[in-house]
Amino acid sequence: MLKPLVEPKQHPLTDLYAPIAAEMTQVESLLKTELTSKYEFVDELLRKSNRLSGKRLRPALLLLFAKSFGDITEDQIKLAAAIEMIHTATLVHDDILDSAEQRRHNSTINYEYGNQTAILTGDFLFSHAFFLTSTLPTTFAAQEIGRSTNKVCEGEMRQIGTKDQFDLSQKEYLEIIDAKTAVLCSCATKLGTHYAGGTDAEVDAAAAYGTNLGIAFQIVDDLLDIVGDESKTGKSLGTDLEQRKPTLPLIHLLDSVADSEKSLYLNSLRSDDLNPATILDWFSKSDSVNFSKTMAIHYAKKAVDALGQLQASPEKEILAAIPHFVLERSH
Amino acid sequence: MLKPLVEPKQHPLTDLYAPIAAEMTQVESLLKTELTSKYEFVDELLRKSNRLSGKRLRPALLLLFAKSFGDITEDQIKLAAAIEMIHTATLVHDDILDSAEQRRHNSTINYEYGNQTAILTGDFLFSHAFFLTSTLPTTFAAQEIGRSTNKVCEGEMRQIGTKDQFDLSQKEYLEIIDAKTAVLCSCATKLGTHYAGGTDAEVDAAAAYGTNLGIAFQIVDDLLDIVGDESKTGKSLGTDLEQRKPTLPLIHLLDSVADSEKSLYLNSLRSDDLNPATILDWFSKSDSVNFSKTMAIHYAKKAVDALGQLQASPEKEILAAIPHFVLERSH
Known part of the structure; x- marks a missing residue:
């Protein structure tokens, strides 16, 4: 075996x-x-x-x-x-x-x-x-980990429920990736700070860092499904599209095109022989990939900003570098 | 929806x-x-x-x-x-x-x-x-429930690993059903007694009741796969056999027949067109169903015996009746 x-x-x-x-x-x-x-x-x-x-x-x-x-x-x-x-x-x-x-x-x-x-x-x-x-x-960590894991499951369940739901709003998308990805990062940063004796403000700052880093990470991950290098990511392009999972670039694309074009796009997305290549081609003509990159940068910056609450330390330097690292994957 | x-x-x-x-x-x-x-x-x-x-x-x-x-x-x-x-x-x-x-x-x-x-x-x-x-x-209950759930998963993983393993011993079978079924019953009885302020001896007795009741319950459940009334259990007979899951009656049957017959049986069990009806017929000629019932009774009795440690109460009367109820399913 x-x-x-x-x-x-x-x-x-x-x-x-x-x-x-x-x-x-x-x-x-x-x-x-x-x-x-x-x-x-x-x-x-x-x-x-x-x-x-x-x-x-x-x-x-x-x-x-x-x-x-x-x-x-x-x-x-x-x-x-x-x-x-x-x-x-x-x-x-x-x-x-x-x-x-x-x-x-x-x-x-x-x-x-x-x-x-x-x-x-x-x-x-x-x-x-x-x-x-x-x-x-004490039960503090068990509560945090129990609650966070529960939110991860809820986020993933919601995502399954949004399959084919191409009118998903950006707000709902962000809520889902917060739950399925960012919550566990935030749980980690929060527990690390709490058990080190951080003040409430420091624990909140750590949690904000984790949340924003997690959101940036997931936006980049979703972008890589459209613009990634298959040899680097080890995943086929367009898998989310094939699974009819509405992610940020697609939500933005559908929001930004004229109604006539939107109907065409929706028909393609809902057709039985959906071809990821066709859809990837739409993005080359749109600003939606750039928009999504800007959003990832926005959340990565918010993560770095949250560190302002913490005293200087070599670890803080590293924590400030991690969001840049996350963003680099999308270039 | x-x-x-x-x-x-x-x-x-x-x-x-x-x-x-x-x-x-x-x-x-x-x-x-x-x-x-x-x-x-x-x-x-x-x-x-x-x-x-x-x-x-x-x-x-x-x-x-x-x-x-x-x-x-x-x-x-x-x-x-x-x-x-x-x-x-x-x-x-x-x-x-x-x-x-x-x-x-x-x-x-x-x-x-x-x-x-x-x-x-x-x-x-x-x-x-x-x-x-x-x-x-306190963390007492979280530890008990975490550990017990972990054992349930381990028991179920072991059971998957024993598929086709018709030389499984009775001891291993009992260990697996203890983990996958009895552990959570024992966790329940233990927690109920601990949080009611029971002494260590009373908590141990409650745990023993839960374990033995759970084992009796699972033996009966496995028996019903062979001798059950489909209309009552709502399950098809022989499902465990079809899934090549060695349960107590089959383990006993294979242990009790002559080597020549055992080879024949094993060939049937391993053949691609395994027919549950044929195997159910073997049991009618053997003592293995009775043996398994006796084992279930043995564990049900042990559950009732464990109650000897507890003071008299209407609840104790009910707890003493539950194992009989579990056994009745097999008649």
Whole structure:
């Protein structure tokens, strides 16, 4: 049953983790020791799923905020690992939703073991994250992580409900990506700051950073479906269009064209033989890609601005650099 | 989108809940208010999923143990609702695993809305249960529920890994049904007793009751796949056999026949055109169904014995009657 795993290349973002390198190693060790089972089959699945997420962005955010206040505690390492488990659980379940075969050069759990096994692997990761969080002395983190994960699910459910719904407003789109992506980033930054003894204003600033960074990240991710380099992103262009998922560039495009053209576009989008190439061509004639890039820049700037509330530290410098990194993916 | 739901008949087991009728109503109200969303699509899914589980056995067990010590607190109502949400989440995901179309006379989430939506609905229920649990003053319940849910997932993953594994031992089978079914019953009885101020010995006795009742219940459930009345169980006979799931009667049968016969049986079980009717016929010539019934009785008795540790109360009488009820399903 055991197959060698392809060791994925280090993500360049991880170079930024230098000030928390030792702590990130502790998080990795904890993930390795927590995600084991005495039953070989279960153990294999847990080890595989632990490799699916690459950048470890959420634990890094938590620890960067925490360390900007002082030394990292064992509880913060646990929380960083728990948040990464939640994120991995959502990836494992997302891969089923997207019938994805590969993630980061390894085959997905659903592709290799079937959907049933992938559902249970995700469930195991969720429940183990909650268990780990509840080993902290107070219920604060468990509440935050429970509530945030719940919002992630609600956001994803809403997104499924918006399939084919091409009159989705920009406001609704932003609410959905806030829930499905930004909430967990915000949970990480908030917990890192809270458990480091940050003031209420500092915790709010950290949460605002996480939210805005998450929104910028998701706008860029959605843009890459239209303007990405397939060899870099490892995804086929136009997948969201094929799945009839209304994302920001498309919402803007439909808002900005004349009614006659809009009807034509909607007919194409709703036709059974929808061709992503045709739709990608529409964007080349519109300003919608640029508009979406500007929106991503707007949220990335808001993330950096939120850091104004924090005292100077090497970690703060890094946190200020991360949004730029997120934006660079879209160029 | 909205469809009228068929109101399922009250399960006869619920007649036993008389001493906690008012509290069970509070649990129902809490489930209704917690499982809502301001987004219509999400709200519809939550309302539907809340109707999938019928007997409310786990909340009833929690409250019966709690009330045998005194008045029920708001925290116990929350825990009863949280445990039911976890149970419902596992049902929603199980229905995907089994490609089930109906549960309790309503169509399943996967059948009506597709697997994607069902995965997310289950995830929502899990995370909401964890959130609700973490609103209690201490982390005790969150730890218990996190750990128990994790064991349920591990048990289900192991069961998938044992597909086709017809040399599964009785010991392994019992371990798996303990994890996938009995652990959550035991969690309910343990929490009910702990939060009622039970002594360590009383909490252990309550846990033992939950474990043994859960094991008896699952053995009976597995038996009904072979000897059940399709019109009563609402399931086709031989489904486990068709899915090549080794359960107690089959394990016993293969252990008790001569080697030559065993080879014949194994060939049939492994053949592409496995016919459940043929296999059901083997059981009529064996003692394996009786053996399994005896095992269920053994565990049901152990559950009743565990109650010896508790002081007399009307709730204890009811708790002593529930295992008999579980056994009656197999006659």
